[in-house]
Amino acid sequence: MSNLIAQFETDVSEIKQFWQSDRQKHLKRPYSAEKVAAMRSSVHIDYVSSVQGNKLWQLLNKHRKEGTPLLTFGCVDPATASQMSRAGIEAVYVSGGVSALQVADEIGRDHADYPSDTVPKVVARLFKSQLFHDRRQKSYYLGRSPAEQAEIPIYDYLLPMVADGDMGFGSVTAIMKQTKMFAEAGTAMVHYDDLAIGLKKFTEKVGRTVVPLSEYLRRLTAARFQLDVLGSEMLLMSRVDCYHAEFITSVVDTRDHKYVRGATVAGVEPFIRAMNRALERGEDAAEARSRWLQQAKVMTFPEAVKQVATAEDTCTKRAHKQL
Numbered sequence: 276m277s278n279l280i281a282q283f284e285t286d287v288s289e290i291k292q293f294w295q296s297d298r299q300k301h302l303k304r305p306y307s308a309e310k311v312a313a314m315r316s317s318v319h320i321d322y323v324s325s326v327q328g329n330k331l332w333q334l335l336n337k338h339r340k341e342g343t344p345l346l347t348f349g350c351v352d353p354a355t356a357s358q359m360s361r362a363g364i365e366a367v368y369v370s371g372g373v374s375a376l377q378v379a380d381e382i383g384r385d386h387a388d389y390p391s392d393t394v395p396k397v398v399a400r401l402f403k404s405q406l407f408h409d410r411r412q413k414s415y416y417l418g419r420s421p422a423e424q425a426e427i428p429i430y431d432y433l434l435p436m437v438a439d440g441d442m443g444f445g446s447v448t449a450i451m452k453q454t455k456m457f458a459e460a461g462t463a464m465v466h467y468d469d470l471a472i473g474l475k476k477f478t479e480k481v482g483r484t485v486v487p488l489s490e491y492l493r494r495l496t497a498a499r500f501q502l503d504v505l506g507s508e509m510l511l512m513s514r515v516d517c518y519h520a521e522f523i524t525s526v527v528d529t530r531d532h533k534y535v536r537g538a539t540v541a542g543v544e545p546f547i548r549a550m551n552r553a554l555e556r557g558e559d560a561a562e563a564r565s566r567w568l569q570q571a572k573v574m575t576f577p578e579a580v581k582q583v584a585t586a587e588d589t590c591t592k593r594a595h596k597q598l
């Protein structure tokens with residue numbers, strides 16, 4: 276048996292064992308351990324994101340048991356990160372929105388239009404600074420007398436970082452690359468959302484546009500597959516933005532249908548035409564859109580059926596179901 280096959284078999288059994296662990300066993304993966312093992316590199320690499328991921332996992336579980344939230348805020352610079360440790364904050368959030376405003380080469384609002392390695396690079400820099408403060412604290416402490424040591428407060432400078440992966444900046448391969456960058460950088464958890472690429476808006480803005488569920492699941496699966504290939508225990512958060520979303524790029528996935536609203540007034544002017552006409556006339560877009568929403572009486576398909584179905588229709592439907 277060649278070395279490659281022996282290594283492949285060891286990897287497969289290690290992956291299967293890992294998938295049985297408490298943290299993993301509830302996850303349903305649409306790929307096999309063999310597929311993952313075949314993609315693993317021949318040298319074993321320990322990613323520090325596993326240490327940080329496990330630390331955050333313990334922390335989140337402690338909060339879950341105690342019924343408390345883990346509160347933090349966005350930070351993109353080393354000085355703030357070290358002060359957060361000293362202030363007793365337990366984790367750091369590395370925001371895409373703040374990275375866009377503070378560290379991207381072309382400064383802008385939260386449109387997720389900066390290069391995909393922007394946030395991973397911020398995390399990598401913060402992690403190096405965390406390590407620096409950690410080493411510095413230790414050497415300072417060890418160089419003091421026992422009496423002095425008793426007076427020195429000890430901080431946890433290695434706070435786990437939760438990073439913003441936005442929508443993954445592309446399709447499957449782009450997400451795999453970004454996930455790898457995050458894992459290498461020392462990220463504890465990354466979140467990917469279901470927003471359409473190029474249509475990210477800052478939360479307060481209208482017009483939030485999401486992708487079909489199947490596309491979102493492909494994003495998450497790509498990220499999970501990469502973590503499995505790397506053997507990294509970085510956490511993956513599904514942060515959906517469908518709450519208050521107004522548009523979806525396609526209704527190809529039937530699982531989305533019950534949430535999709537459409538015009539129910541026959542002959543109403545199509546939305547896009549009404550908006551274009553309003554913009555040509557120089558009208559306020561927000562007003563035009565709410566006027567159209569009122570005229571079109573938008574509702575989901577089940578809501579529309581409920582409005583017109585009689586008791587008899589419902590009985591007939593039930594009777595059909597029973598046949």
Ligand SMILES: C[C@](O)(C(=O)O)[C@H](CC(=O)O)C(=O)O
Nearest residue numbers: 370371372373385439477478
């Ligand atoms: C939290 C967030 O991911 C961020 O980048 O800070 C943003 C914030 C915002 O747009 O208000 C987001 O929610 O996408």
Ligand SMILES: [Mg+2]
Nearest residue numbers: 370371372439
């Ligand atoms: Mg963001």
